[in-house]
Amino acid sequence: MESVSSNLAAVREQIAEACRKAGRSEDEVTLIAVSKTKSAAAVREAWDAGQREFGESYVQEFLEKLEAPELSGLPLDWHFIGHLQSNKVRQIVGKAAMIHGIDKVSTAEELSKRAEQHGIDVDFLLEVNTSREGSKYGLDPGSVLQAAEECFALPNVRLRGLMTIASPDPVEARREFAELRQTLEKLRQNAPDPTLLTELSMGMSGDFEEAILEGATMIRIGTAIFGWR
Template sequence: MTSIKNKLDHSQKRIAHAAKNASRSVNEIALLAVSKTKPSSDIIEAYQAGQRLFGENYVQEAETKINELSKQYPDIEWHFIGPLQSNKTKTVAHIFNWVHTLEREKIATRLSQQRPKDQAPINVCIQVNISAEDTKSGVLQNEVITLAKHIDGLNNIQLRGLMAIPSANVGEAQARLELSQLQALFIKLKVIYPQVDTLSVGMSQDLEFAVEYGSTMVRIGSAIFGARK
């Protein structure tokens, strides 16, 4: 069985190859290892292989892992990448470094209010429903700037960029259209808010396309940890 270290190495090589093809520096693109549903032992194995950024989707599961690992591995950067409800914001505000799935002013306000004052502001990405699908989370393209303005007025939260999950199982033309629209929106946001530096897009199956269209953080789970049960 291929080790997590070997799978991490393979994923990094894919990112490097995609960056080269897009005439970008590989140093511009971070790998977020999506460890949801996986045991702490898998996270430790990835950590020992050099991985420091981990993504979790479920608050209760993540809280258990973070409490277990944070003292021994204080340099792990924890990213929340799942749907966030109001009743979970306090926990997320206390234990995570990043939230990728911000889509409501109310949630932004609660994260800011509940972030401990002795911690650095929590980094956030606005989730964009780039394909405007009814079944998908995220704000529409024309709502991004309004939400960004609200976030920028809060004290304990830092706007870092955009996150999206493009349409699955569509043709190349549609995939490129969505990614190009997301890239244009990211560039627009960077002009208004100079601290914006993160475009969180691309997963195991489509990271090459994402890198071509400016992704700075790819979220890879199954290609590192194997299929989820």
């Protein structure tokens, strides 16, 4: 059985190779280790191997990991990458470095309200359903520009970019990643501060190389690091 540290080393080498193919620097791609359903001990093992960015999808599990003794005092950067309902926003505001799964303006409004109450600024991404599958969360690609316009006006939150979960087929996935990149480019043309719109959170264990080729700045890897759930 492969260890978390050896899996991380293998993933980092694959990232480096994909960056070479894309003519990009490895510094342009942030690896988020998706630790949902994994133990705090597994997160600690990844931390000991040099990993600093972690992703969680379930609010209760995320809150439990924040209190885990194995992780006490460690300066981890947590990303909340799961679908976030408005009624759960208050529980995680101020606890995640970035929130990836905002797919409704109303949820962004709740995030803004709670951030304002705490006197903080919160970074978030809009989730886009580039595969147009009915079973997936995310804004329809055609509605992203309007949703972003409404989000730009909200206080105490900063729209930093877009996120997607692509189709299983690598060819389709690459097309969808390209569409997300093009959508972000359109957003920048109308944004009050285009320099904030830098992030494309796309690519997972099975398709992160295609995502890097299409401009991903954040890739979310779980299985390839921690093994099957």
